Amino acid sequence: MAALGRDGWTHSLNKPFSDSYCAINLASIGAIMALLPPPPAHILDLGCGGGWTSAFLARAGYTVVGQDIAPDMIALAQETKALHHLDDRLTFICGDFESLDMDGQFDAALFFDCLHHADDERAAIASAYRALRPGGILITHEPGEGHSTAPGSIEAMRLYGVNERDMPPHLIIAQGRAVGFRDARVVPMQHELMAIFYDSKVPRLFSEAAWLRAKRVLTAAFRPSHRDSAIVVLTR
Helix, strand or coil, rough: CCHHHHHHHHHHHCCCCCCCCHHHHHHHHHHHHHHHHCCEEEEEECCCCHHHHHHHHCCCEEEEEECCCCHHHHHHHHHHHHHHCCCEEHHHEEECCCCCCCCEEEEEEECCCHHHHHHCCCHHHHHHCCCCCCCCEEEEEEECCCCCCHHHHHHHHHHHCCCCCCHHHHHHHHHHHCCCCEEEEEECCCCHHHHHHCCCCCCCCCCCHHHHHHHHHHHHHHHCCCCCEEEEEECC
């Protein structure tokens, strides 16, 4: 709690609704859920911090194990769990996601904005691979090239002593294939789509034909490069 302070602790307990990026966080976790197998699939939420993503998935009907290396974050995550009465679907463990021993227990694993903190991303991805059942998926939601030199990242490293590394899709895919993942898919981050399409509060209604035409254009135009921030889906 020393690093977060009481205000930070309260903020984390109420995420995503306490966050100035609430709309983006909700859109992002919604995109993750659209990519996951349906509930009650078993999900490993790696680097879960204060546990809001784990709790959100558990409230949606998933069986979730959240992991974090910091005991303070696990204590906060346990408080988040109690707040939402999730004893039957949510468990937290304290450990290093680079060396977990949870072989074949999960249908999906998730790195949500945390793989870029790793010392050894290949070891972390290998841990996720081992934790998955055959056919299971790993989803990463990570920043691309340029993240490590952004002012906010430099400040975070100074204040909290964390790694703030570039973690673009090409690196994640290469390391994933090296540990055994067989397929990879790259999809856009929600904040990129929202910046382009949701700058107005007025909803737009499209005919079916107009939507199909737009979908074809968007599918062609919005394929993230392998250097950008993106969501990556790896299949074991």
